[in-house]
Amino acid sequence: MKFLVNKELKDNQFLKHLIYGLLVFIVLFLVLDLSFYHIKIGLIPSMAEDTLLGNEEIFVEPILFDSLLLMVHTNLFFSMLALLILSSIYIRVSDRVPVSKSIFHILFISAVLAPISLLFGYFFGKFLIVAWIVLFITWHIISLFLAIKTLYLVYRL
Amino acid sequence: MIEKNRLLLLTINYTLVFTLLIFATGLWLFFISSDIKSSLEGALEVIVPHLFSISILAFIFGHFLLFIESVDKDQVLKPILFLYFFILLENLNRYLLSLELIPIELFNLSLALMVLLFGWLICIVWINLYRSWQDL
Numbered sequence: 001m002k003f004l005v006n007k008e009l010k011d012n013q014f015l016k017h018l019i020y021g022l023l024v025f026i027v028l029f030l031v032l033d034l035s036f037y038h039i040k041i042g043l044i045p046s047m048a049e050d051t052l053l054g055n056e057e058i059f060v061e062p063i064l065f066d067s068l069l070l071m072v073h074t075n076l077f078f079s080m081l082a083l084l085i086l087s088s089i090y091i092r093v094s095d096r097v098p099v100s101k102s103i104f105h106i107l108f109i110s111a112v113l114a115p116i117s118l119l120f121g122y123f124f125g126k127f128l129i130v131a132w133i134v135l136f137i138t139w140h141i142i143s144l145f146l147a148i149k150t151l152y153l154v155y156r157l
Numbered sequence: 158m159i160e161k162n163r164l165l166l167l168t169i170n171y172t173l174v175f176t177l178l179i180f181a182t183g184l185w186l187f188f189i190s191s192d193i194k195s196s197l198e199g200a201l202e203v204i205v206p207h208l209f210s211i212s213i214l215a216f217i218f219g220h221f222l223l224f225i226e227s228v229d230k231d232q233v234l235k236p237i238l239f240l241y242f243f244i245l246l247e248n249l250n251r252y253l254l255s256l257e258l259i260p261i262e263l264f265n266l267s268l269a270l271m272v273l274l275f276g277w278l279i280c281i282v283w284i285n286l287y288r289s290w291q292d293l
Contacts, residue, residue: 065189066186066189066190069182069185069186069189070186072182073179073182073183073186074206076175076178076179076182077179077210079175080172080175080176080179081213083168083171083172083175084168084169084172084217087164087168088165088168091161091164091165091168092161101163101164101167104164104167104168105167108167108168108171108174109171111171111175112171112174112175112178115178115182116178119182
């Protein structure tokens with residue numbers, strides 16, 4: 001998104017406010033994405049296991065794999081766009097080297113591995129479901145941190 | 158500045174990985190769905206989001222090439238325009254298939270051509286990014 005944020009952002013109040021608005025929506029997306037997945041699948045291991053694998057004791061059927069795959073497929077697209085836009089803006093508006101490269105690696109690797117763990121957790125069970133929860137929460141917290149910091153950086157410009 | 162460029166390249170690299178995952182899950186959905194000759198409503202449920210999402214992915218990767226000096230823009234423009242055409246054709250064929258106006262083979266052919274062209278675009282971006290990374 002090189003065209004989105006350039007060096008003249010400081011002098012361009014119009015673009016600055018547009019980006020500010022976009023960042024607010026990215027923060028909202030991240031918070032609501034967490035809430036949505038907590039309601040739909042569950043971000044507590046026992047709850048996620050019941051949804052994905054089913055639970056005979058409380059008469060819960062496992063989720064249909066088609067629905068899960070479609071949910072992951074759609075979410076991958078939106079997560080990718082949100083992360084691409086967020087990280088591009090963050091890198092460009094920060095004065096120095098923004099955060100260490102390893103934080104970016106952790107962010108993207110957890111965001112890539114989370115849906116893979118969720119899909120394979122459906123077949124191979126508990127360990128991958130817990131891994132999905134950890135990875136999913138990790139990438140959301142890092143991106144929320146980046147988004148809030150970027151909001152501050154853009155506001156300060 | 159070099160460090161910032163490296164971070165941007167890193168972001169683009171992970172975006173490419175995301176795109177491959179989106180394609181993989183899309184193909185997985187395609188192979189497990191038994192009703193490819195679905196109703197008009199079912200076809201539209203697939204066509205509407207795909208018209209926007211695949212074209213925006215093509216745009217994002219196409220625009221990365223703008224900033225890579227080693228790429229001849231005139232040379233890559235035609236295949237990218239062909240890619241847009243095949244995105245449209247694939248979605249149109251899905252619609253026509255739901256009305257049973259074309260055979261499934263024609264739909265599969267347009268899908269395969271679109272995936273091949275998209276694969277080409279991803280490869281071009283990846284190879285040139287790798288070169289830019291080495292130049293930094």
